[in-house]
Amino acid sequence: MSFERLLLRTWSDNHLFSVLVELTYRCNLDCFFCYNDLGLRGRPLSVEQYDELFADLRDLQVLNLTLTGGEPLAHPDFLRLGARARELGFVVRIKSNGHALRGAMARRIRDEIDPFLVEVSLHGATAAVHDRQTREPGSFERLLANLREMRGLGLRVKLNSTLTAWNEHEIEDTMALADRLELPLQIDPEVTPRDDGDREPQSIAPSRAGVRRLFELLAERAAAARERPVEQAGQAGPGEQAGPAGAPSVQVSRLADDGLAPAAAEKHCGAGSSGIAVDPYGNVYPCVQWRRPVGNLHEQSIRDIWAGSSGLADVRTLTVAAKKMVDGFGAAGQLLNFCPGNAAAWSGDALQVYPAALSRMEMAQQAQAGGQEQDGLANRPAPAPAPRKTLLPILQS
Ligand SMILES: C[S@@+](CC[C@H](N)C(=O)[O-])C[C@H]1O[C@@H](n2cnc3c(N)ncnc32)[C@H](O)[C@@H]1O
Ligand code: SF4
Numbered sequence: 001m002s003f004e005r006l007l008l009r010t011w012s013d014n015h016l017f018s019v020l021v022e023l024t025y026r027c028n029l030d031c032f033f034c035y036n037d038l039g040l041r042g043r044p045l046s047v048e049q050y051d052e053l054f055a056d057l058r059d060l061q062v063l064n065l066t067l068t069g070g071e072p073l074a075h076p077d078f079l080r081l082g083a084r085a086r087e088l089g090f091v092v093r094i095k096s097n098g099h100a101l102r103g104a105m106a107r108r109i110r111d112e113i114d115p116f117l118v119e120v121s122l123h124g125a126t127a128a129v130h131d132r133q134t135r136e137p138g139s140f141e142r143l144l145a146n147l148r149e150m151r152g153l154g155l156r157v158k159l160n161s162t163l164t165a166w167n168e169h170e171i172e173d174t175m176a177l178a179d180r181l182e183l184p185l186q187i188d189p190e191v192t193p194r195d196d197g198d199r200e201p202q203s204i205a206p207s208r209a210g211v212r213r214l215f216e217l218l219a220e221r222a223a224a225a226r227e228r229p230v231e232q233a234g235q236a237g238p239g240e241q242a243g244p245a246g247a248p249s250v251q252v253s254r255l256a257d258d259g260l261a262p263a264a265a266e267k268h269c270g271a272g273s274s275g276i277a278v279d280p281y282g283n284v285y286p287c288v289q290w291r292r293p294v295g296n297l298h299e300q301s302i303r304d305i306w307a308g309s310s311g312l313a314d315v316r317t318l319t320v321a322a323k324k325m326v327d328g329f330g331a332a333g334q335l336l337n338f339c340p341g342n343a344a345a346w347s348g349d350a351l352q353v354y355p356a357a358l359s360r361m362e363m364a365q366q367a368q369a370g371g372q373e374q375d376g377l378a379n380r381p382a383p384a385p386a387p388r389k390t391l392l393p394i395l396q397s
Contacts (some may be wrong), residue, residue, distance in 0.1 A: 010274040011267050014316065016306055017274040018064035019057055020288050021050075023075040024280050029097050029134040031123075033164060033201035035192050036070060037291075042281025045297060047077050049282070051084060056302045058088045065090035068288075070280070073100050082113035091116045095160070099139060102146040110153050118150065122159045122185075124166070125173035132166055147181055162188045168210030172217055175250050185250045189214060190337075190356050193345050195291045208359055215367030218252060268322035271340065272315035276306075286315040290341030290350070318350050325351050335364040 010017040024044070025036045045053070057065065065085045072078055073096055085092050092113055098120035101109070109115065122143065123133040130140035150157050159178050163171060171187070178185035191205040206214075267273055272286030272294065279285070282297035284305050294311030295304075305312070322340045326333040336357040340350035347354065 011270050012273075014273050014306075016057070016060045016062050016276065017270070018066070019062055019275065020066040020068060020277040021053075022069050022277065022279045022288075023067055023072045023078060023081065025070040026074040027069065027071040027097070028074060028099050029071070029136050029139060031097075031134050033133065033162070033191055033204055035194050035201060037195035039196060040279070040281065042279075042283070043298060044280050045278075045282050047080065049297060050077075050081050053278070053297060053302055054081075054085055054088055054090075057090070060303065060306065063091055064093065066093040066095060068095035071097055071099070073105065079108055079112055082109070082115070086113050086115070093117045093119060095119045095121075097121050097134070097139075098143050098146050098150075099136070102142075102149050106146070106150055106153055106155070110155055115155070117156050117158055119158050119160050119186075120147065120150075122161050122174065122178070123164075124161075125170040125177045129167045129170060133164065144181075147183070151182070157183055159183050159185045160188070161185060162191060163206040163210060163214055164191055164204045165206055165210070166204050168206045168213065171210070171214055175217065175221070178250065187214060187250065187252050189252055189360055190342070192289060192342055197345060205356065208363055211360055212363035212367055214252060215364045216370060218250065219367050219370070221250060266323060267316070267319040268326055268338070268340065269319055271319055272312045273319060276302075278302075284309075286312065287341050289339055290315070290344060292341075292344065321351055325353075329361070332361055332365060335361040337361075 009015060022036075025038055025040070027034075027036075054065070067078070067082060067085070069075070072094060075081070082092060082094065092115045094109070094113070094115050094117075096118060101118070101120070109118070120143070123130040124140075127138075127140035130143070131137050134140075147157065159181070161167070161174055167174065174187075175185060189206065189211050191202050193199045194201055269287075271290050275287060276294075277285045277288040278297065283293045284295045284297065284302070285291055286294060292311065292315070294309045294315065297305075318340055322338065326336060326338050329336060336353065337360060338353060338357050342356070343352050343354050344350040346352070
């Protein structure tokens with residue numbers, strides 16, 4: 001069976017494929033827009049409970065395990081848990097702010113965890129903007145030094161950036177910085193509410209002009225890539241297109257997207273069908289963005305939750321309904337990058353399209369129309385839509 005077909009089956013057969021584990025909400029930075037609910041209370045999972053969880057996930061033949069937080073490195077047993085995950089054979093990803101990822105810690109991550117990928121957050125192209133978002137003076141310069149060190153150690157690193165009102169004016173420079181660092185960049189065009197529903201983070205949501213500019217820049221990069229001889233093309237991973245000569249890719253994608261799983265025929269996304277998220281207190285959610293608890297690991301094993309949770313059954317039904325709703329928009333529906341979790345956070349209704357999605361669709365359409373005019377393609381028939389991915393990537397450079 002091809003890998004693509006296998007992925008399709010993970011959705012239709014509810015085969016658990018990717019698990020995101022928020023190890024702790026502790027953090028050494030204090031980002032203004034952080035979605036973590038620091039007021040959430042509960043009994044943290046013990047190391048033994050993580051061991052049991054990981055063993056169960058191995059038995060369920062899970063492939064991807066992502067360690068995040070908060071800042072995952074701030075968990076006292078982070079290295080031990082990461083090493084255990086690797087030992088069990090998972091493809092381990094670490095999502096980190098990169099602030100402590102240096103020196104002995106960086107070396108131990110490489111030697112003891114050997115992650116498939118370290119995803120590091122970059123908030124802008126200058127110290128003024130990055131440090132404003134992290135609320136930690138010096139964090140930008142320290143991150144740049146740490147990124148160089150990580151690369152020197154041979155760690156595979158990707159940059160994640162969320163477009164905000166505070167950094168949208170330097171998005172082009174952020175792409176150029178990623179190119180100079182020779183690192184792929186994933187840009188999330190949406191600021192989400194806090195997990196407790198507080199919309200304060202969205203006070204720095206990007207403007208419509210900022211979102212449109214982002215899509216225009218991607219269209220420009222894609223056009224530049226098309227004109228290049230093949231041998232000068234940059235590196236491109238699965239679902240990505242190359243950047244400028246020798247440069248890695250840039251893609252616009254929502255944070256829940258692991259960039260791998262194509263959509264199944266009948267479901268909008270893999271929330272609760274191929275993926276789940278676990279918070280530090282053992283609450284299990286269909287996705288990092290859909291904060292509707294479907295079970296708790298203090299009460300039930302992940303195997304029992306996966307097989308028997310009525311909440312998960314509801315979520316799977318909703319992802320089928322979400323596909324029908326998005327299909328109603330025709331080819332443009334893909335550009336909504338609709339997230340049922342965000343919809344539920346916005347209005348309480350996982351099937352209601354929210355303003356940021358509608359605005360994103362319009363801005364992406366305008367940028368695409370502009371790009372086609374520049375290419376002299378405006379009067380040609382629209383190209384067939386690209387194969388749908390889980391929650392995008394919306395566009396790639
Ligand atoms: C919560 S952090 C956890 C991992 C790590 N501490 C970090 O910052 O990369 C995961 C990612 O979500 C992004 N993020 C945080 N709050 C957000 C929000 N309200 N909307 C969109 N992205 C957000 C962060 O910038 C980061 O890339
Ligand atoms: S570094 Fe990550 S977890 Fe920490 S405050 Fe920023 S977004 Fe939140």
